[in-house]
Amino acid sequence: MAIATIVLIAVPVVVVLWVIGSYNGLIKWKNQVKNAWAQIDVQLKRRYDLIPNLVETVKGYAKHEKETLENVTKARNMAAQATSPKDVAAAENVLSGALKSLFAVSEAYPDLKANQNFLALQEELSSTENKISFARQFYNDTVARFNTMIQSFPKNIMAGMFGFQAAQMFEIEAPEERKAVKVQF
């Protein structure tokens, strides 16, 4: 068996294996991106489900804060119905603001603050906020890796051939958040 024959057989085999490997890698990461996005959704829904409970608990103690409570409920319903990512992001901002006002207002009601239910809900909501933010973080990290993968050589050849496209980062630009950072010394 001449060396030439061996090479002629081995090279295509190696190339085919590499193509299969790269393609599978790209598929895996593409699905991870999808998965990561779905995870954000899960956490957002969780927040929507917690809020009616919170409103009920607060109502019992802070009868005068009707307006604040209504704001929260309204914002929550809007966010739950939003569909496009931009609308979701905007509605989420409003909801976060409304929740902040609600918790600020509750500071004036010591009975409410001592209520176990309220404390548990606060922990749950705060944890859910964290989860949303971590889910976004993970999503963005995954997208970054995926995009880098399909843009670097040699996988970009594969990506081009099979039509893999860069995914979009999830940016919620909250102007209030930006301002808060600037205030730090």
Next chain:
Amino acid sequence: MDTPTHLYDQIAGNKRKSALLMISAVLLLAAVGFIFGLYYKSPISGMLTASGFAAFYLLITYYAGDKIVMLSMGAREISKPDNPQLFNVVEEMSIAAGIPMPKVYVIQSSASNAFATGMSPDKASICVTTGILQILNREELQAVVGHEMGHVKNFDSRFSVLMAVMVGAIALMCDAFWRMNRRSRSSDKDGQAQAIILVIAIVLAILAPLAARLIQFSVSRKRELLADETSAELTRNPEALARALEKIVSDHDPLDLANRGTQHLFITNPLKSGKDLQQLQAGEEKAGWFDTHPPIALRVRLLRKMAHTAG
């Protein structure tokens, strides 16, 4: 944003270094097997024997499972109602890491420490002491859980089992060498070559187990730093872990449930808390060769450096 790039570089670097160390352990094992085999005139069977030992150890320790570790320490699994905050913190970190949520265990002890076990992320457990729950705030607890999650995500339990297998196999082979020595076969024809091989074999039999242990400890320290970096990656808050480490070490109640076999699993070595505090106060950053964990001062400084580059 600059931080992810720096962090990923650091993490990649650490993974490379530990892979290299692992490879040197494997090479050491192969060399030992080869030389001994050469001495007994069959290097191939020497290497096969070495692999045989390794495989045997691996199977046993792989399936022994983390349940045994937890049982031996008296850890109790908790569900959400038992400690919602702890549960939430673990859940948050597993979302950030993109892995299934590990089981959560708690040990009743005034000593503050935490550890993680599990051969793969979907079969993992994280354990904390009641002591640590008392001294850390939510942010710092999250950083510690992040560190443990890092161990899970980086397959560190599996890694350390593999290392232990290497070390054990090398030790066993060297031991076998001493026993079998009396029955060696030598022919007069290649007496001199035999003598040289014998010398090499003896030197290896003495030094290889020690070298293997040193490699093992070095790998353990690298993986600890890697877990610190992963915690920073997950929380984006390295300062919290730095503070948590300082608090843990200052509260130096030894955890008497740990022993030399399990010490490497914890976030700080539970058998050395007093010494850790002294080292931290002295600003000592060089690790001893037999240390399972890097010095706290070094860990804290690296974490704070990350915090500043985030800028």
